[in-house]
Amino acid sequence: MNTNKENNREGKRKQEQSAADLDKMISEMEKRISEIEMEEMLSGYTAEELAEMGFIGDNSINIEHSKYLKNKFAEGYDFPEDINYLKYYPVKSVEQIESIDLSNITVIHPDTAVIKLTIAPNKVNYYNKEFNDEQYQKECNLNFKRENNKFIITPKVSGRLVLAGHRLYLIPSDRDGKCVIRISDDSMAVYVDLIQATGNGAKLTEEMILNELQLSGVKAGIKMEAIRDSLERIKTSKSEKNILVAQGMPAKDGRDAPVQFLFDPEPVVEEFRVLPDGRVDYRKQANIRMTKKGEILAVVGKAEPGIDGYNVLGKMIKAINGESNVLCAGQNVVVTDDGKFKAVCDGQISLNGKVLSVFLHYMVEGDVDYGCGNISFNGNVTIKGSVLPGFEVKAEGDIVVMKNVDRATLKAGRDIKINSGIIGSKDTVVTCGRNLSAQYLQNAIVEAQGDVTIGNSVMQSVIFSAGNVVVNGIKGMIVGGYVCALNGIDARIIGSQYGTKTTVEVGKDYLVQKKIIEIDKAIQFCEDNVKKIDTSMLSVYSSVKKGLAMGDDKMQKIRAVQQKRAELVKHREIMQWKKTELEKKAITNPFAAINIEDTIFADVVIKIASQVSTIKMKANHVKYHLDNKKEKIVGNRM
Template sequence: METMTKKEPQIRVSRDNMQAYLYLPNPVMDAYTEREVREALEKSGVSYGIQEDALNNVLENQLYNREILIAQGDRPKDGVDGYYEYKFDVNFSKKPKLCPDGSVDYWSIKMVEIVTEGQEIAVYHKAVPGVDGMNLKGKPVLAKRGRDLVPLRGKGFERSEDGTSYISLMDGKIEKSSDRITILPVYEVSGDVDLSIGNIDFRGDVIVHGTVCSGVTVKATGTVTVDGVVEGAKIEAGKDIVLRSGVMGASRAVITTRGNISAKFFEYTRVHANGSIRADVFLNCQVSCGESILLDGKKASIVGGEVGAIQGIVVNTLGSDGEVRTHVRIGNDSSVRRRIGILRNKIEVEKANLEKIENGLKLLKDVKNDPRRTDLLRVKIRDTALLAEDTAELEKLEDQMERARGCTVRVIGCVYPGVSVEIDDLEVHVKEEQFSLEFIRQMDKIVMCAL
């Protein structure tokens, strides 16, 4: 006769020790007891999170040949780091939008975010602490701790006593960089800037809602934004310039900046930007640009004048059907290369002289009150300053050479006779009307490639 062996409860524990499942094979003899199930749990190391209701249900209803969740650990609840909720726009675009009809909307450019005195600029939400869990073996499972952020730094605002609210102390422009906020004054003119207003020289940003009339100078260490037309005026900025309605320069306007320029159009104007320039039209202008020039609107064109950029030019139409002389220039000319060679030789000489001075000072280090030592120290200070100045200029020019590598003139639409294109030391003249091409330097010549 075959021996009858009683089957035992089976326990399966999840890998993370957070869940246990009970499996009761169909019993050969008597039904399973609670004691047998608890002993099986104990053998499996389950000592926490046993679900009594599930255990009683399995035994009372004789739920065999299936897995039943019998124990559940407590999962940790991670904390939440503290964070700042900013009450001003921190991600506005400084580039114009391209309209469906191909035109460029310069009114879409936003250069500054303005706040008022007493305005709440930020709210701090404090960290939420985590809650530790417990696994089936009775061991704690640590939760991630919520961390508080350091208070915002900067100027032009104050923090509430509980550290949760930040309030502006003035009307002005607000800027955010990492965890630092700065509120600076803004010079704002509601109407025109003419001779009755006088010249403006402001440490900060300038906003003009009207026209900048002929004969006026507007200078700012920050940005300059003009809603109306700029006439024969001078505008100088330490940062970006936005001229929403363009410039009618009458050969007297001068626009210069260390940053970027965006404008509807330029007519008979001298323009310089260390950064990039974006516009719709250059008409008989003298333009120089440290980065790239982009004229990509539907009617964007360069007609007449001289337009130069280190890193390249993109334009829709170059020249005109009247064959007006139009010169565009990209890259670096021979004078830049010559200057780099001169600076390298000069720096070598300066370093050699400084080495000689150091050797002389070592010989005289034990001699007190020697006028020769005083003279050598004076020369060392002078030559060290010259070396630093020349090294900085060399690095700037070498960076300029590197940025110009591979630059091109890209004409999306038409290029007319009368146009000349200069790349570095090379120049080509357009003899006949052509469409959609790119001027590229290849070795010792400029080639025109179809787009």
């Protein structure tokens, strides 16, 4: 009980002590504030005084500089008492100070004024160099005579003094009017600064300005009105700056011949359509541009010639005439004298750059099957149905399949467009000279010398592309197989959570890569057969070691086997050498990249140029590219 009372008393005592300490601190602060206010009044730093000086508040700080100085010494110069001067900032040329109003500066005359400059011994050489500067000597109008560490300075003419930095200038009181000419870097404009004459100097005239322009090489585009106006203005001003007195005329390029296409040169492709039952059909609808014999496809107008220009130096600027050859007639198209492009047959319109062609068109109303047979055509082929297993379609132009390609072979000189998908096999290849597009690939082998665009999925397929591979549909996934693209791969998903073996490669030319794969297979064939021969010969060699007699016929057979083995080894070595040479010649793209919009799963193998990397763990929204400095594949979040 006593302990509790003691604790209460101790707590109360501490509270009282804390309150006393706080009162003491507040008292000290009040005392300090009073001292500060007293110091403000004594020092002139009250709020009112600071505001009046402009140190606080809205008033500006006013600094009074005397423009005209009469002090005896400045920058080491000793001026006579009856001489004043204008102090100015350092300048590179006297032109910067010639137009200043010096009316309040005393005029000094030759032999009536002597100015002295005393300098430190270690600065003598510096000032000696400064005063002997060729431009300064020409502009300063002063004589300099050195006497040990002093310079005696006298005026050459009557005038007024300006001290610009540490350089002294005498601006003549009788000075002719001056015209300073500046020609633009492109020689298309001439600007002048006019400085009015002073005293008895010759006043500026139109003839003087024209003469200066002529001496500067200005021959064309002279604006006489601007010159006359500036001469009027300078009568009431000291100077006129940046007056445009001559201007060239830029060349006007001609207009290319206008082209009027009588077909849509960029047809719209429907990405999807809504079916009657409300479902969405994501199979793209091919928009094929067709024409009939004799139809006018385009009309080309006349090109406009250019108009030559000139610069102020009188040099002609050649204009570019409008291009007449803006459209060329390609296959099955003729041009009339009045610029009309006509089709000479029924077919499909093709606009490749500026070449307009009509390709003969072969239309299959249904499937490519036994009723139709294999197709080989020198134009475009459109198949409204599917290409059934085992059949071939070859076309020098485009191939369009409105439905599926099922374990069939397609070869197009240009594009292949599949509205649905391609189901392949190890014996069927789909190849094209430009771009290929489809909704899906399954167990397919595809080769394109342009881009490959797949809407939804690539499953256990092989793709070779000399451009880009893009899998960007709703699923947008590459699962299993091998995809090789020279420029890059874009997909939503690559690989699967089940570790499906998937390899993606960029930066290599597939035409070379394909041959390398074929050579690798041939090399492997040789190696496998050498091993088979070695295995089968072991028992034979064992028998020979045991002393088993061999007849001539048996020895002849053994030598034939040995000869075959040597042949296989030689073939393998040659192919390995040729593979190495082929790899050296391969086109590579070190900037190729693999872009993952959604997910890349573990165990996917990535190859970029000569580097290989296996994904260790799942990653999202990542871009893989080659770090040339570190010589390895790196991944960055997109």
